[in-house]
Amino acid sequence: MVRIIDVAKRANVSTATVSRVLSSPHTVREETMGRVLEAIKDLDYHPNILARQLRTLESKTVIVVVPDISNPFFSKVLRGIEYVAAANGYQVLLKDTTNDLELESGYVDLLRQKKADGMIFLTVMNSELVNIVENQYPVVLACEYIEGSSIPTVSIDNISAARKATEYLIQLGHRQIASISGPTTSVLGQDRLKGFYQALAQYDVTVDPVLIQEGDFTYESGFNVMNKLLALNQLPTGVFAANDEMALGAIKAIKSKHLRVPDDISVIGFDNIKFSTICEPELTTIAQPAFEIGNKAMDLLFKLMKNKKIIRSQYILEDKLIIRNSCVKKV
Amino acid sequence: MVRIIDVAKRANVSTATVSRVLSSPHTVREETMGRVLEAIKDLDYHPNILARQLRTLESKTVIVVVPDISNPFFSKVLRGIEYVAAANGYQVLLKDTTNDLELESGYVDLLRQKKADGMIFLTVMNSELVNIVENQYPVVLACEYIEGSSIPTVSIDNISAARKATEYLIQLGHRQIASISGPTTSVLGQDRLKGFYQALAQYDVTVDPVLIQEGDFTYESGFNVMNKLLALNQLPTGVFAANDEMALGAIKAIKSKHLRVPDDISVIGFDNIKFSTICEPELTTIAQPAFEIGNKAMDLLFKLMKNKKIIRSQYILEDKLIIRNSCVKKV
DNA sequence: TTGTATGCGTTATCAG
DNA sequence: CTGATAACGCATACAA
Numbered sequence: 001m002v003r004i005i006d007v008a009k010r011a012n013v014s015t016a017t018v019s020r021v022l023s024s025p026h027t028v029r030e031e032t033m034g035r036v037l038e039a040i041k042d043l044d045y046h047p048n049i050l051a052r053q054l055r056t057l058e059s060k061t062v063i064v065v066v067p068d069i070s071n072p073f074f075s076k077v078l079r080g081i082e083y084v085a086a087a088n089g090y091q092v093l094l095k096d097t098t099n100d101l102e103l104e105s106g107y108v109d110l111l112r113q114k115k116a117d118g119m120i121f122l123t124v125m126n127s128e129l130v131n132i133v134e135n136q137y138p139v140v141l142a143c144e145y146i147e148g149s150s151i152p153t154v155s156i157d158n159i160s161a162a163r164k165a166t167e168y169l170i171q172l173g174h175r176q177i178a179s180i181s182g183p184t185t186s187v188l189g190q191d192r193l194k195g196f197y198q199a200l201a202q203y204d205v206t207v208d209p210v211l212i213q214e215g216d217f218t219y220e221s222g223f224n225v226m227n228k229l230l231a232l233n234q235l236p237t238g239v240f241a242a243n244d245e246m247a248l249g250a251i252k253a254i255k256s257k258h259l260r261v262p263d264d265i266s267v268i269g270f271d272n273i274k275f276s277t278i279c280e281p282e283l284t285t286i287a288q289p290a291f292e293i294g295n296k297a298m299d300l301l302f303k304l305m306k307n308k309k310i311i312r313s314q315y316i317l318e319d320k321l322i323i324r325n326s327c328v329k330k331v
Numbered sequence: 332m333v334r335i336i337d338v339a340k341r342a343n344v345s346t347a348t349v350s351r352v353l354s355s356p357h358t359v360r361e362e363t364m365g366r367v368l369e370a371i372k373d374l375d376y377h378p379n380i381l382a383r384q385l386r387t388l389e390s391k392t393v394i395v396v397v398p399d400i401s402n403p404f405f406s407k408v409l410r411g412i413e414y415v416a417a418a419n420g421y422q423v424l425l426k427d428t429t430n431d432l433e434l435e436s437g438y439v440d441l442l443r444q445k446k447a448d449g450m451i452f453l454t455v456m457n458s459e460l461v462n463i464v465e466n467q468y469p470v471v472l473a474c475e476y477i478e479g480s481s482i483p484t485v486s487i488d489n490i491s492a493a494r495k496a497t498e499y500l501i502q503l504g505h506r507q508i509a510s511i512s513g514p515t516t517s518v519l520g521q522d523r524l525k526g527f528y529q530a531l532a533q534y535d536v537t538v539d540p541v542l543i544q545e546g547d548f549t550y551e552s553g554f555n556v557m558n559k560l561l562a563l564n565q566l567p568t569g570v571f572a573a574n575d576e577m578a579l580g581a582i583k584a585i586k587s588k589h590l591r592v593p594d595d596i597s598v599i600g601f602d603n604i605k606f607s608t609i610c611e612p613e614l615t616t617i618a619q620p621a622f623e624i625g626n627k628a629m630d631l632l633f634k635l636m637k638n639k640k641i642i643r644s645q646y647i648l649e650d651k652l653i654i655r656n657s658c659v660k661k662v
Numbered sequence: 663t664t665g666t667a668t669g670c671g672t673t674a675t676c677a678g
Numbered sequence: 679c680t681g682a683t684a685a686c687g688c689a690t691a692c693a694a
Contacts, residue, residue, distance in 0.1 A: 001671090003670095003671060003672085004671065004672065004673095005671085013680075013681085014680065014681045014682070015671090015672080015673090015681090015682095016673080016674085016680070016681060016682080016683090017679090017680060017681075019672070019673055019674090020673095020679095020680085023673080027679070027680095028679070028680080029679060029680085032679080032680080047671085047672075048385075048445070048670085048671050048672070049445075049446055049672095050381060050384050050385045050390070050445055050446070050670090050671080050672090051385050051670070051671035051672040051673085051686090052671080052672050052673070053381050053672090053686095054379075054381045054382050054385050054670090054671080054672070054673095054686050054687070054688090055671085055672050055673045055674080055685080055686055056672085056673070056674095056686090057686080059381070069400060069406050069409070070403050070406035070407065070410075070605070072401050075400050075401035076401065078400070078427075079401075079427070082427065091424070091446075092425075093422070093424050093425075094423075094424070094425040096409075096410075096413065114379070114380075114381055115380055115381070219605060219606075219609070248606075248609050252608070252609060255611065274401070274550060275550075275579075275606050275609065277583070278550070278579050278583060278606065278609060278610055279609055279610060279611070280586065280610070280611045332687090334686095334687060334688085335687065335688060335689095336687085336688095344664075344665085345664070345665045345666075346665090346666095346687090346688075346689090347664070347665060347666080347667095347689075347690075348663090348664060348665075349688095350688065350689055350690080351663095351664085351689090351690095353689095354689075358663075358664095359663070359664080360663060360664085363663080363664080378687085378688075379686085379687050379688070381686085381687080381688090382670090382686070382687035382688040382689090383687080383688055383689075384670095384688095385670050385671070385672090385686090385687080385688075386669085386670055386687085386688050386689050386690085387670090387688085387689070388670080
């Protein structure tokens, strides 16, 4: 391994000068710099990042905590994060919690040990953790919003988006509307369910509580929950699924009972993942600006890490209702 | 920040003893250890990993280079890797190349700088890089196999699997068989195409070269390439897609032309991703043991990093033809 | 079984 | 503009 001192010797300068050439080139004479650069090139010198980090206490790394990387929506947010991070010379370390509560702890250590300079949560199930981290390390929350928390957040307004989706079903004439919600342990699940209820209230629609069922955001849970709903005496005519994966699972279940979507049952999803146009019929859903959410979240984290003031700490991005073919007027 | 010396002072021992308590507890007297552990707890001491790494030159981190994290197949392999890594106290750093050639370079630096101890490639487009890394740093290749290379590999036999898939179509009576291959810049793409050709040769089937088209493993490319095929005078009756995402795209294209799968055109995929049962009809495909591939790859990497001898450096895992409803006998 | 002392490779301080 | 040198926090060879 070639070290800074090897370069220094070859260029006939001190290690300090070599270091300066690398970190603040303007403070060194041009001729000296030339010699140093040449030596670096000759020796194929690469600074040891570990040593640098020990000295500077900066890891140039951020950690993104994601609930389920195989969900295409999160993949896309991640892309947005990585794009901004890479542009600023930062590494992105990924932690997939596999929707597991346990695994969400222990990340504070990574920050304390300067293994990472900051963290982005794409979901929060363990809100205690957030409180620990709050005001202590740079952390931003993407995709969901926590009421009353001061953690910088970038997301859509999940409540109003869910309300919008439900309203759409109501306006199509549906009154027997089921909800396949996310886990109520997650803010995301709660918010989208809340929006669902708000729409019902606003239009004076009352729904049998048995139509409100909880999934866990996976395709399988959508399939299973829908099967439960299909076993009821009175079937729903419309279904609001809290994300697309569950909506796809629901459609699968409906079809396997030889019912038709949307003719017999309308289904609306949430996220607009790339597979939402795969199924027959194509899924009507709420589109989130996933890539932009990632961009903005990383921007925010940078500002936080640089101790810059953040004007607004809650960024709400625009969602959009994408009307395709999985919902139809109730006859 | 509380350091090792703070703990040492409080426990009335030297820093060396504290260090030993942490790394080789059996070498220290029980009573001493008790005092040290108590001090650690009292002060809420957490060793600085950076400093430790600088000393040991071990980062306890591995990097996985993945072509497209939003592909569910790779997500699953990754899970397998993480499972084994976590069990051994290793972090997994993820690099998504976004199928971009450029981005695949520069990882050698991460190894050289001891930012990671080893690396797993889930794909290799830039085989030069492999040659650089070869015999120099611990690297294993998962999912694909490079002819003549000595890099430890774990994968299925992509050639024979592709041959098996194609054979299946031939045995169903298809003769006009199209191939939507992966990029020929990737070994994976090459191998699966090779298997396709082998099956044709074996059964003396000759195919118009125009039926052999190249995609890039994405849903969109499957859709686009299939549209091209559908514009031909003589349509294929069977399609072998080199992965499920492209197969799904192809099915979409076929349906949008008001043709039926499998009645008009049979489609077979590769990978058995979780969305392969979403579409109508469900996809016949080749299943890879994704999780196990990940497990084995990480195992192999550990052995490599520990300089243990590796008995066999090429592990071939079993694939399996999953027959569902997207292929049917040619009438 | 424990302590002392040194070095890992870098950056930052201070003096020149 | 440059050089000498002291940290950064830890692990380990060697001595006790």
